[in-house]
Amino acid sequence: MGQYIVRTAHLYHRYNRQWAIQDINISIGHTGVLGLLGSNGAGKSTTMNILCGVLNQTTGKVYIDDTDLQEYPEKAKRLLGFLPQHAPLHLDLTVDEYLTYCAHIRDIPAKAVKSAVAAVKDKCGVTAFGKRLLSNLSGGYRQRVGIAQAIIHKPKLVVLDEPTNGLDPIQIKEVRHLIREIAEERAVIFSSHILSEVQATCNEIRMIEGGQIVFSDTMEAFNNYILPNSMIVAMDNPPAMEELAIIPGVNKVELLHDQRIRIHFSGSSTISQQIVHMSVAHDWQLNEVTPEKSSLDEIFAQLSNRNFK
Numbered sequence: 001m002g003q004y005i006v007r008t009a010h011l012y013h014r015y016n017r018q019w020a021i022q023d024i025n026i027s028i029g030h031t032g033v034l035g036l037l038g039s040n041g042a043g044k045s046t047t048m049n050i051l052c053g054v055l056n057q058t059t060g061k062v063y064i065d066d067t068d069l070q071e072y073p074e075k076a077k078r079l080l081g082f083l084p085q086h087a088p089l090h091l092d093l094t095v096d097e098y099l100t101y102c103a104h105i106r107d108i109p110a111k112a113v114k115s116a117v118a119a120v121k122d123k124c125g126v127t128a129f130g131k132r133l134l135s136n137l138s139g140g141y142r143q144r145v146g147i148a149q150a151i152i153h154k155p156k157l158v159v160l161d162e163p164t165n166g167l168d169p170i171q172i173k174e175v176r177h178l179i180r181e182i183a184e185e186r187a188v189i190f191s192s193h194i195l196s197e198v199q200a201t202c203n204e205i206r207m208i209e210g211g212q213i214v215f216s217d218t219m220e221a222f223n224n225y226i227l228p229n230s231m232i233v234a235m236d237n238p239p240a241m242e243e244l245a246i247i248p249g250v251n252k253v254e255l256l257h258d259q260r261i262r263i264h265f266s267g268s269s270t271i272s273q274q275i276v277h278m279s280v281a282h283d284w285q286l287n288e289v290t291p292e293k294s295s296l297d298e299i300f301a302q303l304s305n306r307n308f309k
C-alpha cells in the first residue's frame with residue numbers, strides 16, 4: 001500500500017488551444033475528504049475526469065495507490081468509484097435494478113451481488129426505495145443512488161463531482177453527512193464552487209482557479225488564512241468618517257444605510273483593538289464590532305495574485 005491513494009504529477013490538459021488545467025499536483029492519504037474548490041470553468045471536472053480515467057490528460061501522470069492509471073487502467077480503476085457531474089443514472093430502472101446492474105459492471109461475484117446491493121442501499125439511506133423507478137426519486141435521493149453506485153464495490157478512493165449541486169439545503173446537509181461517513185473508511189475527493197460546502201465537509205482543500213492550484217493545505221490552515229479584511233462598527237456618537245479613514249491600515253470607510261460603518265483594512269489584525277481604544281478615548285460610544293470575511297471571489301483574487309501554492 002502506497003503512502004497516497006491518489007497522486008498526480010504535473011497534470012496538464014487542453015481541449016483545444018487553451019490549457020484547461022496546468023501543472024496540477026494533488027495527493028491524498030487513505031482516509032479523509034479533500035475538497036477541490038473552484039469557480040465555474042476553473043478546471044474541477046477536467047481534473048476529476050482525468051483522476052478517474054474518463055479523460056486522458058495531455059501530459060502528466062496519475063497514480064492510484066502507486067499504480068499508473070494510464071498504463072494499468074483496469075487495475076487502477078478497480079480501486080476507485082466516481083460520481084460524475086451528471087450522474088450516470090438509468091431513469092427507467094428501479095433502484096434495485098440499477099444497483100444490481102452497477103454491481104455486475106463492477107465485477108462483484110454473482111452470489112455476492114444481492115448482499116452488496118442491500119449493504120450499499122442501507123449505507124446510502126435508500127433501502128425503502130428499492131422498487132422505485134429512478135425517474136420518480138427526488139434530486140437528493142437520486143444523488144444518494146449516484147453515490148451508492150460509486151461505492152458499491154468498496155473502492156479505496158471515491159471521487160464526487162459537485163455532488164450537492166441542485167439540492168435543497170436539507171438534502172445538502174444529508175449528502176454532506178453521507179460523504180463524511182463514507183470517508184471514515186476511504187479517501188473521498190469532492191468538488192464544489194461553494195466555499196462553505198468545502199469548509200463544512202473537508203479536512204484538506206485544494207483551490208483551483210484558471211486551471212491552476214492556487215491554494216493547497218489543510219482546511220484549518222485555509223480558515224486561518226482567510227482572516228477578516230473588513231468589519232462593521234456601530235457607535236452612538238460616531239466621529240467624522242475622515243477621522244476613521246486616517247487610522248493606519250484602514251483603506252476605506254463606508255457609511256451604511258442603517259448608520260453603521262463598514263471599515264475596510266489590510267495587513268493589520270489589531271484594527272479592531274485600535275478602534276475600541278479610540279472609541280473609549282474619544283467617547284464614540286462603540287456598541288458593535290463585527291468582523292466580515294472575504295467573499296469567495298475576493299479570496300480567489302487574492303490567492304491568484306499571490307500564486308500561493
Ligand SMILES: Nc1ncnc2c1ncn2[C@@H]1O[C@H](COP(=O)(O)OP(=O)(O)OP(=O)(O)O)[C@@H](O)[C@H]1O
Nearest residue numbers: 015016020038039040041042043044045046047193
Ligand atoms: N469538452 C470540452 N471542450 C472544450 N473546452 C472544454 C471542454 N470541457 C471543459 N472545457 C473548458 O475547460 C475549462 C475547465 O472546465 P471544467 O469543466 O473542468 O471546469 P469546472 O471547474 O468543472 O467548471 P464547472 O463547475 O462549470 O463544471 C473551461 O474553460 C471549459 O470551458
